[in-house]
Amino acid sequence: MxxxxxxxxxxxxxxxxxxxxxxxxxxxxxxxxxxxxxxxxxxxxxxxxxxxxxxxxxxxxxxxxxxxxxxxxxxxxxxxxxxxxxxxxxxxxxxxxxxxxxxxxxxxxxxxxxxxxxxxxxxxxxxxxxxxxxxxxxxxxxxxxxxxxxxxxxxxxxEIQRLEEPGEALLAFGASLGAQSINLLMSRLVKNELSCPVIWITGAKEYSAYSHLGRPGVTILPFSKEIDSFYRQAKLVIGRAGAGTVAEIQELGIPSILIPYPHHKDRQQFHNAGYLVENGSSIIKTEDELPESIDEILEILAPNSVVYASLLRQAKALPPKxxxxxxxxxxxxxx
Known part of the structure; x- marks a missing residue:
């Protein structure tokens, strides 16, 4: 056939x-x-x-x-x-x-x-x-x-299989070419004292603007073909809400903060993200909300965070497809 x-x-x-x-x-x-x-x-x-x-x-x-x-x-x-x-x-x-x-x-x-x-x-x-x-x-x-x-x-x-336990890192990435709003958020976030390692994929176009922020514990890359390995290291994902990203983090059972692409006429990514938000495994942020989100993200990443524990519990409750x-x-x- x-x-x-x-x-x-x-x-x-x-x-x-x-x-x-x-x-x-x-x-x-x-x-x-x-x-x-x-x-x-x-x-x-x-x-x-x-x-x-x-x-x-x-x-x-x-x-x-x-x-x-x-x-x-x-x-x-x-x-x-x-x-x-x-x-x-x-x-x-x-x-x-x-x-x-x-x-x-x-x-x-x-x-x-x-x-x-x-x-x-x-x-x-x-x-x-x-x-x-x-x-x-x-x-x-x-x-x-x-x-x-x-x-x-x-x-x-x-290669995308349910993780028994999450990793320890914050993984952040935009689309294949990166996402300016996510990169700007991360540039502000990594200036704080972080309680976990960071893996930040900027996209090739914006890498030169942010590469100088790398330091021990903060890995900054233009792109990567090893996203499967990075997923296994992640405790939390910050990214867009494209169909592939939403499906992958659901399958893996990783909590997330999703920033939908705002310019689709049908608000496609908002609807994609809404599925995980309704199930309690994700938090949705608009691009306009990002400047005021730093403290909230730091709190989620903190050891023994009650909010993170709830997100993780719900992420694990969503069955792999x-x-x-x-x-x-x-x-x-x-x-």
Whole structure:
């Protein structure tokens, strides 16, 4: 059975697909990707069998031009299918998935969608009624109408496993390029006397502005491919509330302070963070609240903190989802 994986443009689209492929132990597969630098690097790093669209973005230009681009991409998918057909399609959405999902629907190829966020993206919302199943991480995922949903979780790398006990460090990071507001918060926080080690990932763009604040007990990095190791050292995570981050800290059972990205129209990250906040394992802060949050964070990090003990207890109470294995088993059982 050959599987086509579709998505791209960010790690939030590609990593769940890669994790799912590994869980399926599926070597006979193909990734259909947009031809941008991130996707090229990802495909090369993880040695993915892939094909690139000739078009970069389908939604720029007049309506006529957009339709023309999508039609061209659809024909590319059809030609590739004719050369070497696939049995089913798994997609995480995003603009790159439009022609692939269209082709699956038109040709009645089984389509499975993975929606990691609490608010479904436009492409997944559009194709959800035509999918055999839609796998969600959040039990209340919005904008999925007439969809056969299963709340199995966001597929994660097999290295992300529930920790028996948390580490001792504060781990702080933004998105792949960093987050200015989190870096500013950390620059103020590390000037205080801290009761725990700090691992602070600034993002490559802002590393030079903050690297001088490093000292014994305060490790500052531009980026890292060893995030799994840092998770194992963490007692508390400060970060954005992207779907991947929320799923990982839930799976690991680590308390968190989440600062949602404020500029999504649908407030997607606020809804993502809200799930952990409602369950008592996380505290949410807006960017405007950060300057007044230093003392609160220091109190949470202090030895024998009652607030931290409560966050940790609730983080451990949230069960791991083991999503990649559950979704892989469900898909592979269906003819």
């Amino acid at each position: 050959r599987i086509l994986f579709s998505g791209g443009g960010s790690g939030g689209h590609l990593m769940p697909l890669y994790s799912l492929q590994r869980a399926m132990k599926q070597s006979d597969c193909l990734y259909y990707l947009p031809p941008n630098d991130f996707d090229r690097d990802f495909a090369n790093t993880y040695k993915l069998p892939h094909v690139f669209f000739s078009q970069t973005k389908f939604y720029f230009g007049s309506l006529f031009l957009v339709c023309k681009k999508i039609r061209g991409a659809f024909l590319e998918v059809a030609a590739e299918y004719k050369r070497n057909p696939w049995s089913l399609v798994v997609s995480t959405g995003g603009y790159a998935a439009v022609p692939v999902c269209m082709h699956a629907v038109v040709n009645r190829i089984p389509l499975y969608l993975v929606e990691p966020n609490s608010v479904a993206g436009k492409v997944n919302s559009l194709f959800a009624p035509f999918a055999k199943k839609v796998y969600t991480h959040f039990p209340y995922t919005k904008k999925l109408v007439w969809a056969r949903t299963l709340n199995y979780g966001n597929p994660l790398r097999e 083991n999503a990649a294995q559950r979704i892989a088993k469900d898909i592979m059982q269906v003819p």
